[in-house]
Amino acid sequence: MVLALPDESFAAFDSGDTAWVLISAALVLLMTPGLAFFYGGLSRQKSVLNMMMMSFGALGIVSVVYVLWGYSMSFSSGHTGQSDILGVFDNPFSLFGLSPLLETREIDGATLSVIGGFGTVPAIVWVGFQLTFAVITVALISGALAERVRFGTWIVFAAVWVTLVYFPLAHMVWGGGLLSDAQNGFASWLFGFNEDEGAANVAPIDFAGGTVVHINAGMAALMLALVVGRRLGFGRTAYRPHNIPWVMLGAALLWFGWFGFNVGSEGAADAVAGLVWVNTTAATAAAMLGWLIVERIRDGRPTSVGAASGIVAGLVAITPACGALSPVGSLFLGVIAGALSALAVGLKYRFGYDDSLDVVGVHLVAGLWGTIGIGFFATETGLLYGGGIQQLIVQIVIAVVAMAFTAVMTLVIATVLKPLGWRVSEEDEEAGIDAAEHAETAYELV
Numbered sequence: 001m002v003l004a005l006p007d008e009s010f011a012a013f014d015s016g017d018t019a020w021v022l023i024s025a026a027l028v029l030l031m032t033p034g035l036a037f038f039y040g041g042l043s044r045q046k047s048v049l050n051m052m053m054m055s056f057g058a059l060g061i062v063s064v065v066y067v068l069w070g071y072s073m074s075f076s077s078g079h080t081g082q083s084d085i086l087g088v089f090d091n092p093f094s095l096f097g098l099s100p101l102l103e104t105r106e107i108d109g110a111t112l113s114v115i116g117g118f119g120t121v122p123a124i125v126w127v128g129f130q131l132t133f134a135v136i137t138v139a140l141i142s143g144a145l146a147e148r149v150r151f152g153t154w155i156v157f158a159a160v161w162v163t164l165v166y167f168p169l170a171h172m173v174w175g176g177g178l179l180s181d182a183q184n185g186f187a188s189w190l191f192g193f194n195e196d197e198g199a200a201n202v203a204p205i206d207f208a209g210g211t212v213v214h215i216n217a218g219m220a221a222l223m224l225a226l227v228v229g230r231r232l233g234f235g236r237t238a239y240r241p242h243n244i245p246w247v248m249l250g251a252a253l254l255w256f257g258w259f260g261f262n263v264g265s266e267g268a269a270d271a272v273a274g275l276v277w278v279n280t281t282a283a284t285a286a287a288m289l290g291w292l293i294v295e296r297i298r299d300g301r302p303t304s305v306g307a308a309s310g311i312v313a314g315l316v317a318i319t320p321a322c323g324a325l326s327p328v329g330s331l332f333l334g335v336i337a338g339a340l341s342a343l344a345v346g347l348k349y350r351f352g353y354d355d356s357l358d359v360v361g362v363h364l365v366a367g368l369w370g371t372i373g374i375g376f377f378a379t380e381t382g383l384l385y386g387g388g389i390q391q392l393i394v395q396i397v398i399a400v401v402a403m404a405f406t407a408v409m410t411l412v413i414a415t416v417l418k419p420l421g422w423r424v425s426e427e428d429e430e431a432g433i434d435a436a437e438h439a440e441t442a443y444e445l446v
Contacts, residue, residue: 014120017268021121021129024264028132031257032059032139038250038308039143042357045242046432047147048442051357054142054154061158062138066131069096073167074130075175079123087178089168098127119267129264134170137213138162143357144221148231148429151437153420157224157413165409166216169402173212179204179398202390204398205378207276208265210320210371211402218364219403221355223410228422230354232429239356244304251308255284258315262322276322280315283322283334287314287366290338298342306342313341313362317370321377329377336373337366371399 036055043051062070069092076094077084079101084090095101101123117123138158145154172179181203206212231237241247262280266273291310292302317337318330325333345361348354355361375392376384383392414422423429428436435441 013117013122014268017120018122018125020269020273021118021125021264021267024260025125025129025132027257027260028129028136028264029257031132031254031261032056032136034250034253034257035136035139036250037246038254038312039146039357041243041246041248041250042143042241042305043146044239045442046434048242049434049440050151050437051142051146053151053438054145054149055139057151057155058139058142058158059135061155062135062162063131065159065162066127066134067098069093070134070162070167071098071127071130072096073163074170075126078176084171084175084177087172089171089177090175098124101127121267126267130170133209133213133261134162134166137166137209137217140213140217140359140363141221141224143359144225144355145228146231146356147433148423149228150421150424153417153422156420157417160413160417161220161410164413165220165406166212169216169405170212173204173206173398173402179206179211179401181205202381202394204394205324205374205391206320206371206398207323208262208319210316210367211398214316214319214363214367215371215399215402216406218360218362218367219406220410221359222353222364223407224414225353225355225360227411227414227418230352231356232426234354235349235352241305247305247308251311255311255315258284258319261315262319266323272323275327278327279322279325279330280318282327283318283330283337284311284314286331286334287311287317287338287341290314290335291342292338294339294342309341309345309358309362310338313337313366316363316366317373319367320371321374324374324378324380324382326377326379329379329382333370333373333377337369340369341366368399368403371395 032055036052039055040048040052072095073089073092076082076090080094082091082094118126138161141161142154168177169179171177174180231239233239258280259277263273263276266276288307288310291306291313295302295306314334314337317333318325321333322330341362344365345358347361348358353360372392372395374382375389375395376382378387378391379385381387381391383389424433424436432441
């Protein structure tokens with residue numbers, strides 16, 4: 001990720017690339033309502049509205065926070081030249097409210113932004129694209145909390161968590177911080193690489209959010225599930241999806257929007273973007289098959305929910321790797337991701353944590369595999385392509401650091417917010433959280 005400074009950017013802005021990133025931003029924005037359908041369908045009838053409202057609530061609060069200080073905390077040093085804070089986050093006030101990005105100047109008869117953007121795309125366009133990533137990362141977490149969490153506490157958590165966890169991790173990985181491929185990053189210090197000694201051999205790879213989005217959301221979901229506790233009937237009640245067609249619709253919308261997620265992260269309409277599109281499709285299709293194979297062997301039948309879940313697992317796994325693999329490598333990465341996630345969703349019963357809609361089993365597990373799998377399948381530096389073990393070690397390091405950072409920070413935030421009250425009353429949980437929290441029901445059957 002290279003942020004162009006003002007004097008370098010004016011002649012470089014490209015209308016085709018800009019149009020593609022704007023379309024990609026709209027595609028990624030669609031993913032959050034798609035996730036609401038996916039999670040809503042998986043929920044029971046008496047909690048579907050609350051589950052969908054948690055996604056829509058994240059869309060509201062995170063968008064506001066991102067405009068005010070989120071982009072500044074993640075990326076402002078690349079625009080302003082200021083130093084970040086310990087490689088962890090940028091100054092939240094440097095681009096507060098984004099007004100500095102809107103200043104213009106007349107150059108050769110054209111009105112252009114004073115501050116540059118990402119490659120050939122104006123900065124304000126890149127803001128919109130990155131905003132949608134922050135939104136869906138927070139929304140993903142909500143799947144671990146179905147049927148028992150107060151909506152008001154969730155909104156407060158979303159604002160605090162995105163500020164203290166997501167924005168710093170986005171800066172560390174994509175904004176030139178500790179986990180990035182910058183020469184002053186953590187990997188550079190740990191492995192001693194520099195521009196003259198093969199930096200590419202050990203530079204961390206996270207093309208579109210394996211650490212920032214999926215490991216981050218999955219680990220946060222696990223911490224919240226532990227702090228909030230289990231649903232009243234966990235281990236005794238069969239929590240059956242109330243609307244499987246919604247689950248499949250949600251998976252379809254996520255797959256469609258994910259092309260903006262992955263392909264848009266290239267920041268240009270070029271050959272790499274084409275490779276990313278093909279890799280995303282290949283891995284996702286293979287993951288769906290991998291999940292269904294596990295179901296067929298284990299349970300005797302492949303299921304619709306399994307197909308939809310396998311799609312999501314494949315999308316998650318290919319996200320960090322989509323620009324570094326070949327199409328065949330993507331097939332292998334995907335089928336393994338689908339199988340691993342199909343097996344991992346049962347861990348909550350073995351270890352007793354109530355990850356209601358399998359955020360940990362899908363997003364954390366597939367996100368970890370996708371991030372680490374780069375060390376095996378990357379065409380230039382992967383172990384299976386003769387690149388040695390360095391890339392694999394670096395990928396493991398950034399995954400472990402991301403997990404540790406998110407786990408500690410989320411645990412602290414969730415504990416501090418306990419006085420607000422995480423849980424609805426037992427009576428409201430039993431009767432249905434939709435009526436208790438929103439005074440609504442999804443279906444009027446009178």
